[in-house]
Amino acid sequence: MKVIYNGSPDTRAFKDVFSVMLPKMLDEDENLIYLDADLMSCLGTAKYGKAHPDRAINCGIAEANMAGIAAGLAIAGFNPICHSFGTFASRRCYDQVFLSGGYSKNNITMIGTDPGVCAAMNGGTHMPFEDVALYRAIPGATVIDVADAAQLENVFPKLVARKGVKYLRVNRKANTLMYEAGSDFEIGKGVVLREGKDITLISAGYTLGCTMKAADALAEKGVSATVIDMFTIKPLDEALVIEWAKKTGAVVVCENHNAVGGLYSAVADCLAANCPTPVGRVAVEESFGEVGPADYLAERFGLTSEHVVSEAEKTIARK
Amino acid sequence: MNKADSYALKHFALEIRIALLEELKARGFGHIGGSLSVCDLLAVLYGKVMNYRVDDPQWPDRDKLVCSKGHAGPAVYATLALKGFFPMDQLKTLNRPGTNLPSHCDRNKTPGVDCTCGSLGQGTSQAVGIALGDKLKGRPSRTFLVVGDGEIDEGQCWEAAMFTAGKKLTNLVWIVDENKKQLDGPTEEILPQFDLRAKLEAFGFDAVRVKGNDVEALYEALTKQPGDRPIAIVMDNIKGSGVKAVEETASNHSMTVPAETWDSFIAAVKADLEALEKEGV
Ligand SMILES: Cc1ncc(C[n+]2csc(CCOP(=O)(O)OP(=O)(O)O)c2C)c(N)n1
Ligand SMILES: [Mg+2]
Secondary structure (H helix, E strand, O other): OOEOOOOOEOOOOHHHHHHHHHHHHHHHOOOEEEEEOOOHHHHOOHHHHHHOOOOEEEOOOOHHHHHHHHHHHHHOOOEEEEEEEHHHHHHHHHHHHHHHHHHOOOOEEEEEEOOHHHHHHHOHHHOOOOHHHHHHOOOOOEEEEOOOHHHHHHHHHHHHHOOOEEEEEEOOOOOEOOEOOOOOOOOOOOEEEEOOOOEEEEEOHHHHHHHHHHHHHHHHOOOOEEEEEOOEEEOOOHHHHHHHHHHHOOEEEEEEEEOOOOHHHHHHHHHHHHOOOOEEEEEEOOOOOOOOOHHHHHHHOOOOHHHHHHHHHHHHHOO | OOHHHHHHHHHHHHHHHHHHHHHHHHHOEEOHHHHHOOHHHHHHHHHHHOOOOOOOOOOOOOOEEEEOOHHHHHHHHHHHHHOOOOOHHHHHHOOOOOOOOOOOOOOOOOOOOOOOOOOOOHHHHHHHHHHHHHHHOOOOOOEEEEEEOOHHHOHHHHHHHHHHHHOOOOOEEEEEEEOOEOOOOEHHHHOOOOOHHHHHHHOOOEEEEEEOOOHHHHHHHHHOOOOOOOEEEEEEOOOOOOOHHHHOOOOOOOEEOOHHHHHHHHHHHHHHHHHHHHHOO
16 A cells, blocks of 8 residues: 555546446456446446446436345345445435345445535535435444545455445545555555644545645644544544544544534544544534535535644644 | 417527526536426416416415426526526526525525425425425415426335325326436336326326427416316426437436537527517417
8 A cells, every 4th residue: 555645636536447347346246236326327337237237237216226126136145236326325215225234134335426515516415414424323334435546446345345234435536646556455444644743634535635735734834743544434443543542632533524423423432432532523514515516615614624724723722 | 278378488488498508508517408308398387377476486375386306407497587586697607606596406595496306206295295285274376396207216206196196186286207318318228117197197197198398288288177186297208308409419418518519509499489489479
C-alpha cells in the first residue's frame, strides 16, 4: 500500500472501475450474481447486462423487491451484489435488507452510489446522509466508504467475499487520488495517511481529500496532525482509533454524512468506552439534502478543509 | 371540445415545450425525455381542466397535481411559470445553487407544486392521502397523479392503486405515462408491464388508453364524470415526444448536449408553433 496523495483528483472515476471490475468478477465466479434497479447505465454495467442477462439482472425500479430477490438468490446458493443510488439502496429497501438479508443470514452486498453531497444534481430526494447509520445498525454488517479507485479495486472483492450484509458507499465520479494502483488493504484496518502529534483527523471517502488539505493548512499554523483513512467504518479499527487518540489527545472526524450514526458516532462510541478524548466533528448537522454541484453542497453543509481546521483548533483547546 | 379550445391547448403545449427546452438549455443538461412526454398532459390540465388560483397557490379547494415521476419537474415548472405562478426568468435557475427549482418537484420550494416527489413510487401514496383528505374535508378538489411506466415497477404504486379503487377515491385520477422507456432503456426489456390499462382495470379502475399527445382525447378522459370507479388514463406515449431528434435518441432519459443542439430542438418546436398558428383555429 502506497500513499501518493498530492491533492489532485483521481485519474479514474469509480464508475469506470466498476464497468471493468464487475464483469470480470462475474465471469470468474459463477456463484456471483449482480442485480440492479434500473441504474446499470449509471454504474457502467449496462453493456455487460445486455450481453449477460443471467449474470446481471435488471429488476426494474423496485429496490425492496431487488433486496428480497437477492436474499432468495443467496438461499439458492448465489452470492448476490445489488446496486442503486445510496438513498434507494438504504432507506428504500431497508427492512428487506435487514430481515430477508441480515436476520435470515443471507449474504448480500449492496452498492449505494452517490453518497451525501455526491448526489449533487439529483438533489435532496437522492441525497443519502443517513445510509451509514442505517447499515451500521444491522448486526454483523460491514460498512465501507471508499476513498479512491485503487482502494475500490482492492477492497471490493474482499467485501463481496465476506459473510452477512455488506454496504459499499461509493461515489461514481472520481474523488481525490490517495493510493497507488495495486495497493493492498484489509477490512477492519484503517490507514494512517500522515503522522502528527497534536490531533488526529479521521475521515473516509469523499471528504478524505479536504481532510488531507486541512492537515496541510494546520501544519502551516504549526499544528501537526495525524490523518486516518477509516474506510472500514464497520468493523471500525478500534485499536487504531484508541492508539492515535492516546498519542494526540484530540480527534476530529470529518464525514460526508449526517452527524447521527455515521463515522463520528462510531469513533465517539469507541472513545467513550475505551479512552475518553475530546472529539470534534465536521458533518452534516440536522439537514436534508438539496440540489447543486457537489463542491457547492460541500460548502453549504460545511464539509470543507476550513471547517476541519477550525474544528481541530477548537478540539485541541478542549484537551 | 370546440376548435378554438383545441387550438389553445395545442398552442399551450408547444409553449410549454419551448419554455422547458430554454430552461434545460440554461443548465446544459436535464431529464428531457420524461419532461417532454408530459407537456401535452400539463397543457390540458393547467389550460382547461384544473381549478387553481395563481395568486393563492395554497387555496385549499384547488385541484392538485402530484407529479410522482418527480424528475419531470422541469416540465411542471415551465407550465407553472407560463401560468404566472412565478416569473419566467426563474426557469433559468433550474438546479443552480439555492434555486427554488430543483431537479425533482419540491412543495416547499416552488409555488404551485403540491407534492414533493423524486423517490419513485412515493407520490402515489401521497396522492391517495391528499385525495382522501380532501374527501374527508368535503372539498370539491380533484387530484391528478402522474406516474411513470418505469416508476410503476415500484410495489408501492400498486398498494396505492389498490387503495384508490378499493376505497372508491373517485376524486383521484391516475395518469400513467406509458412512454415505453425507463432509465436503462425500453421498459419491455427491463421489466415488461404487459397491458397496463387492463391491469388497472383489474385493480378496479375505469381505465382508458389514449394517445399522450392528443389534447382532445386527454381532455375528454380527464373530465369524464367518474361512476363509482376511479378513473385511470394510460397515455400511449413516446419518451421525448414533440421533438423528433429527442424521440429518436435511444438514451434520452437525461441528456447533456451543447447549446447549438438545444437551439435546434427549440427551433423545431418553434417551427411547429408557426405551422399551428398559420393553420389557425
Ligand atoms: C425509488 C427510485 N429509484 C430509482 C430512481 C432513479 N430514477 C430516476 S428516473 C428513473 C427512470 C424512470 O422511468 P419512468 O418512470 O418510466 O419515467 P419517464 O420515462 O417518464 O422519464 C430512475 C430509475 C428514483 N428516482 N427513485
Ligand atoms: Mg417511462
